[in-house]
Amino acid sequence: MFGARCLLRALRSCSSAPCPRHKPTAKLSVRDALGAQNASGELVKVQGWIRSVRSQKEVLFLHVNDGSSLESLQVVADSSFDSRELAFGSSVEVQGQLVKSLSKRQNVELKAEKIEVVGNCDAKAFPFKYKERHPLEYLRQYPHLRCRTNVLGSILRVRSEATAAIHSFFKDSGFVHIHTPVITSNDCEGAGELFQVEPSSKIKVPEENFFNVPVFLTVSGQLHLEVMSGISYTEAVEILKQASQNFTFTPEWGADLHTEHEKYLVKHCGDIPVFVINYPLALKPFYMRDNEDSPQHTVAAVDLLVPGVGELFGGSLREERYHFLEQQLARSGLTEAYQWYLDLRRFGSVPHGGFGMGFERYLQCILGIDNIKDVIPFPRFTHSCLL
């Protein structure tokens, strides 16, 4: 038997207590290095990209940034370290002593003892130049490199935080997150301006059509969220505290929007009245209407004010809405295709409503970024699908 005493001994023998000889050098992010209080010569290791190189007679100054901070860390090295490889854009690992800086420009600096170039940078070919402030339009030509700049790195971090905050908000409010489909056989908003999806010629399928029906990139997850209103009965007008409603955060496509073909929409089924009624004008999606009377000139979701496809139907209106919808579909020859949507109203429907928010428009608004292409990691638009 492997007794407790034996186990303890075994554990001790593989103890992780560091051996003084091989004590590993503490690795610090640039942010942590910059924030170090009372830097007094402790040995640390910092990794990052060279943002500037200044070579003096006896000293070499580097500014190194790893993306953890807008500010870079100043590295001071003996001029013997100077080499061609220490160029703007190269990635390096620097080992040295973190000390108080004599200059007023920074609190701490790293006295290099060892500098290793991890990834060379062909500075001549590198499209970003030392000391130049490249405009966003210029950076847009290099979607594979622009996240290395402070501006795009920051935008993408805010995008990530905003995504998380929206998810938390809905989760904490009792909503169920639904992945609405990207491929659909519906033409939800009747716009007809869709992207069709077909197996490429290399795929061998016996049948002519892979899915039996023509399929498209979705223009809206709205109908699918309506389906999911069956997951829980909660009157939309009662909102939030009543939990569980549902929401999605799925990309949608509209070929009619010539500047944004792949756009994320946060949608939910359920209602947040104040938000919907006094929505900022700057974020107005096409289906919202002006609140001309409001002093701040806000917008409101038509869906909630005028019962429509995503209607709030109740009482005597209910049956009429069903027959109205049935007639509309029959007139357009769509009864068969949308029988499932009629079914939702035939089989114990419940009041529901919702609205969508263009996530990229929202990011533009909070970040003050003019062009939507700069808040999307890999933007796609007419005549461009880079990477």
Next chain:
Amino acid sequence: MFGARCLLRALRSCSSAPCPRHKPTAKLSVRDALGAQNASGELVKVQGWIRSVRSQKEVLFLHVNDGSSLESLQVVADSSFDSRELAFGSSVEVQGQLVKSLSKRQNVELKAEKIEVVGNCDAKAFPFKYKERHPLEYLRQYPHLRCRTNVLGSILRVRSEATAAIHSFFKDSGFVHIHTPVITSNDCEGAGELFQVEPSSKIKVPEENFFNVPVFLTVSGQLHLEVMSGISYTEAVEILKQASQNFTFTPEWGADLHTEHEKYLVKHCGDIPVFVINYPLALKPFYMRDNEDSPQHTVAAVDLLVPGVGELFGGSLREERYHFLEQQLARSGLTEAYQWYLDLRRFGSVPHGGFGMGFERYLQCILGIDNIKDVIPFPRFTHSCLL
């Protein structure tokens, strides 16, 4: 001036203290009603779908469920309430007194004083029948109604919770969430079995090709995550505590997988060694290899063990890898198309690695669900794209 005293008075006059005459009936979820301690006749309102109807001479029993609980709430009503409309599947709003139940089957029940049918259900046409336990295969035919069942409602709730947990895990570990694109001009894994995306015939574009190049539904966001390794320098092998790495949770498509055409993959750039090395065999994606030596027969990510496309390159291997990749691309005539990928290695590359996890496979594993179609809200597969 609007003084403090005046303001206080104004606030008092619009106080939200309830007027006793119009005291609104408390609305309770079925879960909260069932969990009520010491139910002693308080007036409440409950909404939900009728799950069963049992009509006796003088009493009518209904079971009502709103999705908030697997258990339904028993509603006891005078037989005068009986009506055809109170059918299995209808949605109702019941007002009454929450009382202790005399039966041992439940703690509380609702003595109905008012029952309103909100949404009728055409019980004959409704595909789900009272008291029948429909198999998952049967429910799959009704993707627009199946979320009303306990089983699908539960699966979708677990899916939502699992999504949130994965997001939290990466966020708390300092990863940046990246939305990798759904449309791409790359053929990342070289499989060639792709879904092509083209504007439908209704879109009028002067040029023949909307994006100038053929575009496809992505089969992998891996290369895009590699681009984003430029957002922060963190050696993959140092992991987690070192923060900011990046991850994605974007759907991907492979036409070669005949059972799942729209699948979510959680991917990250960065490394979680234990997870990757001792990954459950049941979740093995194609690119992982068997850990034959491991006692639990786990799998590991090849990417991390054998430097590949998402390689862990360092030291002297680095330059060789670049030239190797360059030669490979030249041989396939892909140098121009993948110049951006070579660029990542030309301009200060940093060590990176990662792996992907099939989210739906993971759900199957934790839920014990045999068919992947049952863990996807709206599954798409060969010959089927419902809704």
